Amino acid sequence: MTHLVISADDRRDIEHYPRQDDQNKALLDIVIKRREPAYSVFVDGLRNYGYEDIANDLKCASEKMGPSTTSVPVENKGLSDWTVPLYKIRLQKNYSNIITSVKHDLIVDHLISCAVLTIGDCQKINACPSEEQKNRKLMDTLLHGNENGFTEFLNALRNDSAYADLANKIKYTEVTSTDISNIQSCYNINKRKYGLNVQETTTQLPKKPKEN
Numbered sequence: 001m002t003h004l005v006i007s008a009d010d011r012r013d014i015e016h017y018p019r020q021d022d023q024n025k026a027l028l029d030i031v032i033k034r035r036e037p038a039y040s041v042f043v044d045g046l047r048n049y050g051y052e053d054i055a056n057d058l059k060c061a062s063e064k065m066g067p068s069t070t071s072v073p074v075e076n077k078g079l080s081d082w083t084v085p086l087y088k089i090r091l092q093k094n095y096s097n098i099i100t101s102v103k104h105d106l107i108v109d110h111l112i113s114c115a116v117l118t119i120g121d122c123q124k125i126n127a128c129p130s131e132e133q134k135n136r137k138l139m140d141t142l143l144h145g146n147e148n149g150f151t152e153f154l155n156a157l158r159n160d161s162a163y164a165d166l167a168n169k170i171k172y173t174e175v176t177s178t179d180i181s182n183i184q185s186c187y188n189i190n191k192r193k194y195g196l197n198v199q200e201t202t203t204q205l206p207k208k209p210k211e212n
């Protein structure tokens with residue numbers, strides 16, 4: 001997620017499977033189809049999480065197969081001109097930092113008060129067993145939401161002095177042309193896969209009026 005080689009929609013597709021083995025297969029299927037840079041990020045991720053032998057085997061296999069099997073062009077011909085909003089890219093580039101460092105309670109309370117989240121959203125988040133999983137669910141909602149949700153999320157972080165620096169880091173995260181190309185290709189591939197308009201892959205959260 002942080003390296004922008006899978007999208008929020010991809011993550012939902014993966015987590016749709018209840019069994020870990022099936023989730024792993026779904027992730028591997030995405031990596032194989034996306035090729036580079038997804039393949040290199042996947043191998044590095046395996047190495048970072050202690051799967052050194054598997055990472056080395058995959059690295060050797062890719063080198064033997066040559067570059068033609070680990071690179072894929074970004075195909076935009078005939079696709080929608082819609083592009084992933086910059087605020088979503090900034091949010092996703094900070095994904096790992098957010099899910100591992102934020103306490104969700106006050107954040108969720110603020111987002112409910114601003115009508116970014118509903119009580120139902122809160123219940124789904126709180127149903128997750130660990131703090132990190134709660135944050136993943138929160139991030140999933142924000143990444144499928146609108147810019148108002150992003151803005152209020154930053155405001156919620158700033159309300160706690162411990163997260164003020166994180167809020168600024170997210171807001172001013174640099175977005176390069178490579179970042180845009182990588183994440184855009186994820187949505188373009190999903191469009192071809194499901195035959196959808198790219199805009200249909202995101203759900204806008206309705207903005208409700210505040211109660212007096």
